[in-house]
Structures are given as structure tokens and as C-alpha cells.
Amino acid sequence: MILGALIDAGVPFGDIRHALGSLAIGPETVSSAKVIRAGIRATKFHVAGEMPPLDHANDHDHGHSHDHDHGHDPGHTHSRGPASDVSHHSHSHRTLAEIFRLIDSSALSGAGKDRAKQLFDRLGGAEAAVHGTTLDEVQLHEVGELDSIVDIVGTVFAMESLGVDKVVASPLNVGGGGMIRVAHGLYPVPSPATISLLQGAPVYGGPQKVELVTPTGALLITGYATEFGPVPAMTVRTIGYGAGTRDFADTPNVLRVLIGDADAAAPAASVVTIEAEIDDMNPQIFGVLMERLLADGALDVFYTPIQMKKNRPGTLLTVIAAPADRERVTATIFRETTTIGVRYSAMMRDCLDRESISVETPLGAVRMKVARRNGAILNAAPEFDDCVRLASEHGRPVKDIQALAFKAFIDRG
Numbered sequence: 001m002i003l004g005a006l007i008d009a010g011v012p013f014g015d016i017r018h019a020l021g022s023l024a025i026g027p028e029t030v031s032s033a034k035v036i037r038a039g040i041r042a043t044k045f046h047v048a049g050e051m052p053p054l055d056h057a058n059d060h061d062h063g064h065s066h067d068h069d070h071g072h073d074p075g076h077t078h079s080r081g082p083a084s085d086v087s088h089h090s091h092s093h094r095t096l097a098e099i100f101r102l103i104d105s106s107a108l109s110g111a112g113k114d115r116a117k118q119l120f121d122r123l124g125g126a127e128a129a130v131h132g133t134t135l136d137e138v139q140l141h142e143v144g145e146l147d148s149i150v151d152i153v154g155t156v157f158a159m160e161s162l163g164v165d166k167v168v169a170s171p172l173n174v175g176g177g178g179m180i181r182v183a184h185g186l187y188p189v190p191s192p193a194t195i196s197l198l199q200g201a202p203v204y205g206g207p208q209k210v211e212l213v214t215p216t217g218a219l220l221i222t223g224y225a226t227e228f229g230p231v232p233a234m235t236v237r238t239i240g241y242g243a244g245t246r247d248f249a250d251t252p253n254v255l256r257v258l259i260g261d262a263d264a265a266a267p268a269a270s271v272v273t274i275e276a277e278i279d280d281m282n283p284q285i286f287g288v289l290m291e292r293l294l295a296d297g298a299l300d301v302f303y304t305p306i307q308m309k310k311n312r313p314g315t316l317l318t319v320i321a322a323p324a325d326r327e328r329v330t331a332t333i334f335r336e337t338t339t340i341g342v343r344y345s346a347m348m349r350d351c352l353d354r355e356s357i358s359v360e361t362p363l364g365a366v367r368m369k370v371a372r373r374n375g376a377i378l379n380a381a382p383e384f385d386d387c388v389r390l391a392s393e394h395g396r397p398v399k400d401i402q403a404l405a406f407k408a409f410i411d412r413g
Helices: 002-008 013-021 096-104 110-131 146-162 192-197 215-224 285-295 323-336 384-394 398-410
Strands: 030-037 040-047 167-169 179-182 185-188 225-228 234-243 254-262 269-278 300-307 313-321 343-349 353-361 364-373 376-382
Touching (some): 002 146, 002 215, 002 234, 002 254, 013 146, 096 146, 110 146, 225 269, 285 323, 353 398, 384 398
Parallel strands (some): 040 234, 167 225
Antiparallel strands (some): 179 185, 269 313, 269 343, 364 376
16 A cells, blocks of 8 residues: 555656566566545555565575465555555565565665665564564564565665655554454454554554554554654645555545655644643642653643632643653653543644853853754743852842843853
């Protein structure tokens, strides 16, 4: 679905097929076609056939491998994120060393080969951790199939050809439960390897009881996305839709890609706001709570007096955090307060460029917090703690030290 969306957005299919041909696959191994999914036209990328066996003469023995059918059930879908539509293939499982040999012989650039190897390294690490083995010994099952090798190498090539600087992804629908059959038997949805690769990414469950994110999809999205949240401010140039195999009646089984130019004047970072109302906690705890939330990665913490149910006075706790820190910050709120629920929302924020510089006053050094936009200084403020310290040492009012710091900053030349 990822490759289908990128092809639909304008990456020439012929270029991708040419690049993949260096993996020793036949010209008919990959194909693409226009299909309809719940009324939306999309591109279906398909992988068929079997990759030729490798020459193991120069490889170390990485353990036994047998021929089995280890494909996922075909047609696993995701309406907003990476899904798999995997054909069943019978093959010998590939080790990382074997896959690296394929990558080295591919048409990827040097940087592309390094990127692909890093992705498979991370994938192998997740598989090894799940199955209690080492990275050298891990046998990649479903993700070692031709489908996944083509998906990963093809996506790296497509992203290189687009010259993408930044990827922002929506939260990922991992499916509404159920079971899938994999190499080791029946596993819950999402699979252990998938959820391991999604650590730090926002996920949720949907009504379809099928696998909506596979290890390969989780790897690619988390390997490229630097932010998760709403669509960022951008000028859209092209749009692509990648189709899955199944066609749900009520949900388009497609992955959408928007490619464009970032709006430099728009908010530059996504954050989450986490809130909880509290009316039954010892107020002494609020000071400790703020310190612990900030230590756990919160960007800002503040309290607002509110009137709650039954006309009781209470406190609205508001925490601003990076999306990746939401789970950790939420866990701290539940652990340190009496609340039984929190709510959160995604939003964008814009920040001035900030730095700290030191200025010399007649009474000592004071750090100044300086804020700029496009190189122009818009704000400057003396560090309050430094002003308090010098005021104490010299028996002067704090406001005098602040005035001296401002004068030193203006006169610094």
C-alpha cells in the first residue's frame, strides 16, 4: 500500500521495477493497476513469484531453515496507515546476512543501501527480542519474504527519488483484535513484532478484526516519520492512494500520501495537550506533580482554578507534551494524582528560536534568554534565578539587577 500510494503520487512504476530488478527478480514479479476501493480510485501494487535462492558459500551457518507457508492471511487492511496484502510464498527464511547481500547488489545509492540495512537491522532486533534469540541467529519469517524485501527496498528507492525531507504520519489503526497465523502459530493482532516496532508511536484500534499494520508497515512508517499527528501546514503538490486487496463497504481500504512543500510561516511542531480536573487531592501534591511531569518530558505544566460538579472548587491540570511523550506523561498523572481519567488533543505550536547568552554587569554575570525569528531579536529576558542570586549577594533589589542586565545586553556591541 505504501508503494502503491507513492506510485500513485507520481513515482514512475518503471523506475521502481528497474531498481527492484537488481534483486534478481523477474520482470513479471511486480505489477501495478488502478482499482476502486469504496469509491476511491487507487493504485494496487502487487508482488508475485519467488526470489531465486542465494549462494550460501560465503555465509556463516545461521541455523536451520525449512520450507513452510508463512504468509499472513491476504487482504489485511488499514484505511489510514500501512497495511499488508501479502501473497503466500513457500521459501527458505532469510537471515539478515542474506538480505544485506541482496541490498548490496541492488540499484540503491550508497545512502539508500545504508538506510535499507538500518531498517532490516531494526526489524531483526524486534524479531530477536520477541523470540528470545540474537540478531545473528534470527530468521526473518514473514518479513523475510519476497513481498517485504520488495516493499522495503522499493520504498527506500521511491523516497530517495522524491527527495523527501520530512515525513509526518497520522496515528495508526492497528486493528480491532482477532488472531493471525504466522510462522510460530496463532498470534494476537497486532503481532508482537509489530507492536514492538510501534513503541513511541500513537496507535488505536478500529472495528475491523483484521491485521491493519504489519511488521513491515510499522517498520517503514516509524523508520521515516519524525512526527505523528494532524496533517502539517503545507502546500500540497501531489496526492497518492495505495490500495489494499480487500474492499470494505464502509471504509476505503487505501493509504493516502500527500506530498508538498512545508509552510515555513506555519506552526512547526505538533504537540498534545493533556488535561484532567482534580477536586479531591491534597494541594501540597501539586508542587511535586509539576516537578515530576517536567522531569518526565512535559514541555509545560499549569493549573487553572475551576468550579466542578456539585459546586465544588477544583483544579484543571493542563500539560503540554510532545506526542512521543504522551504515554509516559499520562502514566505520571495517573500515578501521582487522584484523577481517574485524562483527555488529550493534538495541536500545532510555533516557537521562536531561543538561546541563552551571558552578559557582564557591574555586579556579576547574568544569563539572558534571547528569542529570535528569522534572525531578528524579538524578546530578551534576564534569567530570574541569576538576578535573585546577585541581588542577595549585594543587598540590592531584584529589579535593579534586571535593569543592569538589560543595559549590559543592549550595550554588548
